[in-house]
Amino acid sequence: MSDTRLAVAKTYKLFVGGAFPRSESGRSYPVTDRKGRFLANAAQASRKDVREAVAAARKAFAPWSGATAHNRGQVLYRVAEMLEARREEFVAEVTAAEGIPAKRAQVAVDAAIDRWVWYAGWTDKVATVLGAANPVSGPYFCFSVPEPTGVVGVLAPQSSALLGLVSVVAPVIATGNTCVVLASEERPLPAITLAEVLATSDVPGGVVNVLTGRTAELAPWLASHSDVNALDLAGAPGELRADLERSAADTVKRVLRAPVTEPDWARQPDISRLRAFLETKTVWHPTGI
């Protein structure tokens, strides 16, 4: 019987506002492995999908940034738990997407899960490390507190389909930002599977929005969008970077530059990615008289 069974193929769609819509444009594009063998069709997002995703991220920002750091940490741990449960699936997808042996893919997936846990731990420590009670000469308390920047546009790394993606997304949402992620153009499938994990853990809809499609087509719309507060250029094509930075400057976005060649994502990170999308708010408070 099992010989005659037709396999049920997965339809890879976008992840916007907690739902999985197809692209508004109705387009899709074939995704192949390193050897050119067909893997699946992925949705090819349009500028209007970018617009919808930004609107969803904006809507999710107030509750997500307003949640307590402890709560955000718990939610991110939950994501790691879900990742762990679907480990085998991710190993298979990363193997196919990156064309690496299953052993190395397994290492990458494990590193991605550990990375997620690492950033989950940082949610309630960031304020202590990056904030301060400033000594001032006057009858005031003076506090500096890190606050999330807002909606962050993330151009995910092009080659590291899962570990790279986790390494750029987790620090953004750990501090209370929401994001619109353009997944790796050639290797988008693990990103959508990660979106399924996010949808089934406790991450509120809209906190992470994942778009698949042509980076060169979508990135300029994200960079010029007035309602996006910051831009992570991790996976931006080299020739586009200057233009992206220029249009990001028009609306005074915070831009995180990235080296042209992708870094080794397996290296243990520091908190620079957490710090990149934080604003420092300083308040003066009179002491009791």
Add this chain to the structure above:
Amino acid sequence: MGVPSTTVSTVADGAGPALPASLADTIRDDAALRRFLHGLPGVDQVGLEQRVAGLATRSIKKAAKLWAIDTAIRMVDLTTLEGADTPGKVRSLCAKARRPDPERPEVPQVAAVCVYPDLVEVAVAELAGTNIGIASVATAFPSGRASRGVKLADTRYAVAAGATEVDMVIDRGAFLSGRYGEVFDEIVAVRQACGEAHLKVILETGELATYDNVRRASWLALLAGADFIKTSTGKVSPAATLPVTHLMLQAVRDWREQTGQVRGVKPAGGIRTTKDAIRYLVAVHEVAGPAWLHPDRFRFGASSLLNDLLMQRRTQLEGHYSGPDYVTVD
């Protein structure tokens, strides 16, 4: 049939220009009015909704979209009807009505601001010297549950304070229990209390239950002398919908054909995006005709819509998406 004993007497002298004989006859007494309203053709619900859905798929782009956005801005009745309204809030609303986008002085002004009667004075002072209308809700808005005397006093108060347009609510309870004459008389009485001011009659279609009722209420309001028929108060869900607006546009179109008089339509409540607004404009164009694409004949009762129109306008002109950080918060 338990036809109530209200008199439909004030009609001929109250409803403005004379009606053609066929219509004048219908408001002779309660029974005639009832016969007329129940004799209106029934609404084909499926057909109506299909037609509306079909029109909503029209794609309006580029120059046409820019024109539609500016037209929609001109049609906005910028509204604040909250229990927490203050003179300060009305003042900032008026400033926004005068110059919707401070960075772009070429953006047209809105049609009117719409406030509660006690805040009309503030709006009058703020809008002196402009062509922006001052609309006031009246007649125990939004429920309409008060005695006739109170409703008329409410209307006179608003007009005395300087309102140029009055938005009244009909007594839905009376309408739904079939006391059409009572509703009719009330509209006529308010019409007279309005004096020079324009009268918009709110049908509150969200409470009327059927499309047939919406059609009847529209004709009832038109017969009683409404200058505009308005869908909703904005306090009941569903508020304005496209099918309901469609029916009301049909009513004013047919009214024009039968009497030669021009009446307007105002959907209000729940219209928040430019996309929605453009769908309404398409409906206006297709049902009532291009002549109705004018603030004298079609209005949007809205508050947050204006911000979205301004953002879309910027998007069209600047070539990239705009955000709420670039419009005024209200």
